[in-house]
Amino acid sequence: MGLTIAEKIFSAHLGREVRAGELVVVEVDFMMGQDGTSPLAIRAFEEMGGRRVRDPSRVALVIDHSAPSPLEGVSNLHAMMRRFAAEQGVGLYDVGCGVCHCLLPEQGHVVPGDIVVGADSHTTTYGAINAFSTGVGSTDLAAAMLSGSLWFKVPESIRLELRGTLGPGVYSKDVALYLAGRLTADGATYLAVEYGGEVVSSLSVEARFTISNMAVEMGAKAGLMEADDKVMGWLSGRTSRAPRPASPDPDASYREVLEFDLSDLGPQVAVPHRVDDVRPVEEVEGTPVQEAVIGTCTNGRLEDLEEAARILAGRRVSPEVRLVVAPASRQVLLRAMEKGIIQRLVEAGAALVTPGCGPCVGTHNGVPADGENVISTANRNFKGRMGNAKAFIYLASPATVAASAVAGKITDPRRML
């Protein structure tokens, strides 16, 4: 019996064949913490008696969740991160650099075949470039910083074959939402998800990140794709590290193999308060919205802003709606400026905020009022997620969010293409 991508990556790290179910201690190639999790990791590092980070070149701390700081308490936690980074010589991405999950691949920290841990659940994102990357808590991050390694249970995998061709106005976000709806919020708990099929091949690397990002919304430990020519091309010039791509064997053993024909898929919307409560856009069209958000680790990349700008060009955001745009990184912002995308978004009425997590986690940049509806390109719509438990969050693609911002109500983007 052959091996899955996850089994291949773990086997390569250990120098022996390992299979799902085995408990192993492996070297971690890169590790990351953000400003909601790093302070507790620094405290845990000290509690462990840690003096020096094992290999500072394999660590990055990112200030993205509350950046710039809205409160003195947050400012002091940010200062703690800056102090630790300076003392230990680890990389720090400070206010304005962007969201951790956009930055790590963009800055060349992650390559195919890596094992990466991040103290943030959406660390599954780098599975799109064939890295076994998974979210951990602060104490696990501290242990990895201290020892350079961590224990894992090699996960079983579930294979999703995504067949067909996506229609106009349908994007990787719609695929990610559709799969969350089909598999449900715990449909892949403890499992690695492997995505394959011609839909994956047809997508850009940026678009693939959106799908792997949301693997965790099905409970998955990782959301893996193969490193094809597009991935290798995307990596060139970004990194000096050598990739070690891992492909599954044809006779690999999966918990389950599921096929989805996505040719007839339309735009999808997750409705409050569950990511797996997903409906075709037609079912919720006309729902009034007061806030619209484009950005986050799911959909704040250049292509996402470009799609939104295409819809907003020559149109105006409804006077009833606040449209908040948060580019996922400084590099995304710079490229979007060069291409005139920011000009078009702001002319249409968008409010641009600092590259980072934006209003997604309820810390700043657009907390909704009681009873308001928000449509967002983020990955979670839990009650209270954006800082107000009396607000309602809908999740959709950048195109659907842009179209809805123009109309003042949830709108099928295909009407505005």
Next chain:
Amino acid sequence: MVLRGKAHVFGDDVNTDYIISGKYKFKTLDMDELARHCMEDLDPDFVNKVRPGDFIVAGGNFGCGSSREQAPLVIKHAGVAAVLARSFARIFFRNAINKGLPVVECDTSGIREGDELEVDLGAGRVANLTRGTVLEMIPLPPVMMDILREGGLAAYLRKHGGFRL
């Protein structure tokens, strides 16, 4: 380790935002302060009702959502002795053990609000004293049992200097 207390029952998919909202958790490392908001969006009265040694009992996928370790920490600081659920989200499960909060996977469907439970982690059994029933728990891997026995990963690593599988 035998624990005894009352059950506080919640449903499926209790996510980390419900355990401790993002609007609080980014501000401070004072877990006693954060614990005042534990489960607030699901049951604003929970922190007043819970007594030291009580249990949170839930359905499937407890702790889904973010990787925030504040989630198991505020549960612990609210006085909860263990969380029992049909299943757990994996990051929460690891975080709880790393912070010394026992997590028990078992069939929780028969447990009702206020039931008196006795959790025997060593024996792997939960006795529902109110209903006279006994539940088997899914055993933890030995490495997790060892981490829990030391009271968390920091103490475990101080003692052992690394992971011992």
